[in-house]
Amino acid sequence: MSSSSFCLLLWGVAYQSTRASSISVAFIPEASPMKDFRFVVFPLISAVAAVVCTQNVLIPFYLRAFPSFVESVKGAEAVQRLANYTTTNFHYDPWTNHTINICFLSAFAGYWSMSIISTILDILPLRQYKTQGSRSYFTVAEWLEAVLLSNVNLLFFSWFVTLPLVYVWYHVQEYRESKMIQSHTQVTFDVWKAIVDTGIHVVVVDVWFYATHRLLHHPLLYKYVHKLHHRFKAPTAVACMYANPIEFTIGNHLGVALGPVVSNCHPYTAYFWFFLSLFNTAGCHSGYYIFDAEAHDIHHEKFRFNYGVGGIMDYLFGTYYVPQISKKNK
Ligand SMILES: [Zn+2]
Numbered sequence: 001m002s003s004s005s006f007c008l009l010l011w012g013v014a015y016q017s018t019r020a021s022s023i024s025v026a027f028i029p030e031a032s033p034m035k036d037f038r039f040v041v042f043p044l045i046s047a048v049a050a051v052v053c054t055q056n057v058l059i060p061f062y063l064r065a066f067p068s069f070v071e072s073v074k075g076a077e078a079v080q081r082l083a084n085y086t087t088t089n090f091h092y093d094p095w096t097n098h099t100i101n102i103c104f105l106s107a108f109a110g111y112w113s114m115s116i117i118s119t120i121l122d123i124l125p126l127r128q129y130k131t132q133g134s135r136s137y138f139t140v141a142e143w144l145e146a147v148l149l150s151n152v153n154l155l156f157f158s159w160f161v162t163l164p165l166v167y168v169w170y171h172v173q174e175y176r177e178s179k180m181i182q183s184h185t186q187v188t189f190d191v192w193k194a195i196v197d198t199g200i201h202v203v204v205v206d207v208w209f210y211a212t213h214r215l216l217h218h219p220l221l222y223k224y225v226h227k228l229h230h231r232f233k234a235p236t237a238v239a240c241m242y243a244n245p246i247e248f249t250i251g252n253h254l255g256v257a258l259g260p261v262v263s264n265c266h267p268y269t270a271y272f273w274f275f276l277s278l279f280n281t282a283g284c285h286s287g288y289y290i291f292d293a294e295a296h297d298i299h300h301e302k303f304r305f306n307y308g309v310g311g312i313m314d315y316l317f318g319t320y321y322v323p324q325i326s327k328k329n330k
């Protein structure tokens, strides 16, 4: 666990170094000696949450629940037919490929843990900590709509990208002359490789998301695809996957899932990455300074800035904008 914590610290610094000084965290006053470190607060919270949840909760839960789940659906012909289909056509056998299953569970847990935290905070009188103040609240109907579409995207449409990607991964592994990893017990975990791999994932998702997101702002694509995600000018966490399924699968899900395929990382790193990505995405949509929501809130409101997720591409292409920095730089 100590090596994991070290990895997290490094990751947090690396991830946010591209936008150091840009994030204002409401509960750390300007004069505080913590001021210079506030830009790593949320990535560190997310990273710790990702390690604690995936290693100590998700994996034990999966290992305990999976055999009883298999037992309960044994003989369910429709499920077995579906499993046969994915195994034959995509080399994904849900009964044996535990790595893919836990990745999926990690993404789901990442979304829901931040969504629950953020929804509880929304019930409390904390609007001064929201970047858009009292505008960033949903009605119950809006909350339900956001939850419904986000979960349909994650639970159903995500497989339209996951399965072809597993197919590609299978053949990449064949080319590398190594077997597809089915369980985290098959390979040894190296913390240094995990740090490098996570760095690769951050770059891959930022490049991919930035490019597809800028394309989605082309008037035609915006009108038919991306407008739905911009329905909420002041979103909350549950709406992070409130998007047209085309946008969700190609722009969001593929960007996150491509990294582990490129890096061929250890399953632990992949679980960590999926949890972290969804926890972070939900945080960026929560509207709270502390959850690093300011940059993405500005995107939802003003459209022309902050297209990326890691800040690297926005910095390179001059589209990064957060009011505090602009004032400071003048
Ligand atoms: Zn958004």
Ligand SMILES: [Zn+2]
Pocket (backbone or CB within 6 Å): 213, 217, 226, 230, 299, 303
């Ligand atoms: Zn947009």
